[in-house]
Amino acid sequence: xxxxxxxxxxxxxFQLILHSSASFEKILEEIKELKVQLKNDTQTGHxxxxxxxxxxxxLTDSEKKQIEDIIVDDHFSISSFQSDVISIEDxxxxxxxSRPRLEVRTVRSGQxxxxxxxxxxxxxxxxxxxxxxxGSIFVIGExxxxxxxxxxxxxxxxVLANFRHNAQVRIGGNVHVIEKSEGNSEQSDEIKFVCVxxxxxxxxxxxxxxxxxxxxxxxxxxxLF
Amino acid sequence: MGKAIVVxxxxxxxxxxxxxxxxGTALALQSKKVCLVDMDIGLRNLDVILxxxxxxxxxxxxxxxxxAKLHQAIIKDKRFNDQLFLLPAAQHxxxxxxxxxxMIELIGELKKDYDYVLIDCPAGIEQGFKNSIAxxxxxxxVTTPEISAIRDADRIxxxxxxxxxxxxxxxxxxxxxxxxxxxDVMDIDEITRHLSVELLGIVFEDDEVxxxxxxxxxxxxxxxxxxxxxxxxxxxxxxxxxxxLMTLKEEKRSFWKKLFGKKN
Ligand SMILES: Nc1ncnc2c1ncn2[C@@H]1O[C@H](COP(=O)(O)OP(=O)(O)OP(=O)(O)O)[C@@H](O)[C@H]1O
Ligand SMILES: [Mg+2]
Numbered sequence: 164x165x166x167x168x169x170x171x172x173x174x175x176x177f178q179l180i181l182h183s184s185a186s187f188e189k190i191l192e193e194i195k196e197l198k199v200q201l202k203n204d205t206q207t208g209h210x211x212x213x214x215x216x217x218x219x220x221x222l223t224d225s226e227k228k229q230i231e232d233i234i235v236d237d238h239f240s241i242s243s244f245q246s247d248v249i250s251i252e253d254x255x256x257x258x259x260x261s262r263p264r265l266e267v268r269t270v271r272s273g274q275x276x277x278x279x280x281x282x283x284x285x286x287x288x289x290x291x292x293x294x295x296x297x298g299s300i301f302v303i304g305e306x307x308x309x310x311x312x313x314x315x316x317x318x319x320x321x322v323l324a325n326f327r328h329n330a331q332v333r334i335g336g337n338v339h340v341i342e343k344s345e346g347n348s349e350q351s352d353e354i355k356f357v358c359v360x361x362x363x364x365x366x367x368x369x370x371x372x373x374x375x376x377x378x379x380x381x382x383x384x385x386x387l388f
Numbered sequence: 389m390g391k392a393i394v395v396x397x398x399x400x401x402x403x404x405x406x407x408x409x410x411x412g413t414a415l416a417l418q419s420k421k422v423c424l425v426d427m428d429i430g431l432r433n434l435d436v437i438l439x440x441x442x443x444x445x446x447x448x449x450x451x452x453x454x455x456a457k458l459h460q461a462i463i464k465d466k467r468f469n470d471q472l473f474l475l476p477a478a479q480h481x482x483x484x485x486x487x488x489x490x491m492i493e494l495i496g497e498l499k500k501d502y503d504y505v506l507i508d509c510p511a512g513i514e515q516g517f518k519n520s521i522a523x524x525x526x527x528x529x530v531t532t533p534e535i536s537a538i539r540d541a542d543r544i545x546x547x548x549x550x551x552x553x554x555x556x557x558x559x560x561x562x563x564x565x566x567x568x569x570x571x572d573v574m575d576i577d578e579i580t581r582h583l584s585v586e587l588l589g590i591v592f593e594d595d596e597v598x599x600x601x602x603x604x605x606x607x608x609x610x611x612x613x614x615x616x617x618x619x620x621x622x623x624x625x626x627x628x629x630x631x632x633l634m635t636l637k638e639e640k641r642s643f644w645k646k647l648f649g650k651k652n
Contacts, residue, residue: 273430273479290441291432291479307442329442338445 167193176212176242179234183219187226194233201239211239217246263301270294270308277314288330299323299380306330318363321377323356326367332357339365390421392495392505393626394524396548396556398540400511402532403561405433406597407619408508410608411528413438414623416471417608420503423462423473425495427520428510429485432477438465439604440474449478449485451494458497467609473502483515488522495523504626513547521548527556528588533563533573542583557588559622564593576633588625590634591618 167185171178181190205211213234222230227244234241249257263281270276272291276284281298288294292308300312302324311333313320318335327350330341337359343350349367356373360366368376395408405428412424426434429449435441443463446456458475465472475498478485498505509520521527527548531541541558548556560579567573580587594615600607608619621631 275480290436293480331442331444340443342442 168197170197176214178216179213180216181218181220191229191233194230198233198239205238209238213239213241215241215244217244219246219248221246221248221250263298264296272308290329296320309333318359319377319379321356321358321373321380323354323370323373325352325354326350326357327352332365334359334365337363337365339367341367390499390502390504391526392499392507392524393526393528394507394509394520394553395528395530396509396517396520396544397511397530397537398513398544399531399537402537403530403559403591404511405437405508406601406606407528407530407559407561407591407622408506409434409437409601409606410616410619411623411626412472412504412506413468413606414608414620415504415626416465416468417620418623418627419471420627421471421473421501422504422506423475423498423502425475425498425505425507426477427507427516429477429481429483429516430479431510432479434508435463435474435476437601437604437606438474440465440476441604444476447476447478447481448494449481451475452486452490458494483510483519486519487515488519491519491523513543517547521551521553524553527553528559529556529583529585530559530561531579531583532561533568533575533579535574538574538579538582545583545585555585558583558585559588559591561591562593563590587633589618589622591615591622592634 167182167189169180169182171180201211215230222244231241259280263283264278265283265285266276266278267285268276269286270284270288270292272289275293275295278296280296281301282294282296283301283303284294285303287305288302288308288310290307293311294300294309295311295314297315297317298312299320300310300322302310305328306324306326307328307330309331310322310324312322313335316335318337320334322332322334326341329343332339332341334357339357341349349355354370355367356370357365357367358376373380395404395411397404408424412422416422424434425448426432428434435444440463446461448461450456451458451461461475463474463476464470465474495505495507507520507524510516529541529544531537545556558580560576568575574582576587576590592614594607594613596613597607597615600610607613608616610616611620618634621634624631
């Protein structure tokens with residue numbers, strides 16, 4: 164009776180379960196035996212696909228490679244490795260991507276504040292200062308410099324702020340200058356948001372349109388699901 | 389082919405940026421096509437006093453490093469119709485991010501499209517200064533009547549003499565009549581003679597300079613101000629007109645005129 168690996172037939176293919184309590188050496192050994200056995204049992208020309216469940220173990224790339232070296236050949240393939248756990252580093256990344264980064268500070272002339280994911284800034288962006296995020300930017304305070312959302316090209320990002328000063332908003336590759344001029348109601352004493360519309364034109368809209376225009380804002384999962 | 393003029397001083401804070409903005413604006417008012425180039429990398433100001441700060445998308449370093457085309461970085465001043473433009477400095481870059489050859493190439497490009505290219509030089513005599521003078525055909529030297537500023541101006545003249553640029557033309561800025569009349573500072577003649585360069589013009593100390601800069605409108609736009617007249621005269625002289633120098637006495641007369649005249 165094997166105790167390091169278990170093989171289960173599923174409709175998607177074969178599930179190869181590696182037991183968390185077994186040593187990796189033992190696992191390799193048993194996979195080798197299993198492979199020989201399977202080769203004997205299956206008719207030649209029959210293709211088999213595996214997916215490997217690693218349980219509470221996270222395999223390194225070289226460990227995955229060792230398993231692939233044993234299993235994969237002309238007829239046998241591995242579609243994925245699935246683990247029940249992730250590293251703390253990856254967890255932090257996911258955690259960070261799934262909630263806005265909060266910054267409480269003043270961004271002064273010549274400074275650039277960069278953020279992965281969404282950015283919530285509590286403070287001021289002075290003229291000549293820049294806040295940049297790969298996601299959306301929300302400013303509680305005064306925006307007098309540049310806010311660049313969707314910095315790496317995400318055009319569905321938004322910038323939300325109280326646009327009562329001269330400022331500049333960029334979303335992806337689009338640029339919009341906010342300034343006081345006649346017949347222009349962009350600058351006012353209420354919270355608005357800037358987004359790129361379906362025609363790829365930057366648009367400043369009142370806050371109450373946010374849920375209609377960008378319903379996905381606020382429903383982040385951080386890419387985990 | 390236009391002309392590139394560097395506005396320099398040696399000493400900081402004597403009015404290079406103010407002079408660049410105002411002379412440029414005055415030339416634009418005279419229907420010249422002007423491009424102002426801010427070379428004060430890391431501490432740019434020219435955009436601010438022109439009221440164009442929030443319109444900057446790309447800057448000179450973006451152009452040099454290939455992130456933007458020259459025409460993309462140039463900002464048009466909407467107050468003039470196709471007369472006045474600005475190539476902004478980078479705010480988060482190093483002065484050494486651009487060198488003299490790159491400047492020469494860039495300014496050469498600009499001279500094809502503009503009558504005047506005015507280069508706002510940073511204070512000091514380091515790389516920023518070298519870059520600024522490298523591409524210039526002419527130089528305007530700004531000083532105040534203060535001895536320390538005059539010393540630095542003298543040093544700059546010496547440095548410019550070593551280049552192919554002709555001797556710089558002098559602007560004496562921030563003149564306070566009373567101090568000059570009392571002999572507290574060197575007078576216009578003494579300064580000009582001491583530096584032995586041609587005097588391009590004088591600009592009186594005028595609170596309106598600060599007030600208008602704060603609003604992003606160069607003072608020269610409103611001819612009623614004394615500093616505005618100084619800059620308008622300077623622009624006309626650059627264009628070859630003979631304009632008599634404003635004298636301290638004349639200044640007094642215009643003061644009485646101001647008091648009894650219809651305007652102001
Ligand atoms: N004629 C004037 N009357 C009153 N104030 C003036 C005058 N000329 C310049 N100033 C003021 O002096 C200060 C310095 O001027 P400016 O910034 O033009 O100098 P600068 O030589 O460019 O300085 P820097 O060396 O820092 O670049 C500014 O606050 C400006 O408004
Ligand atoms: Mg300056």
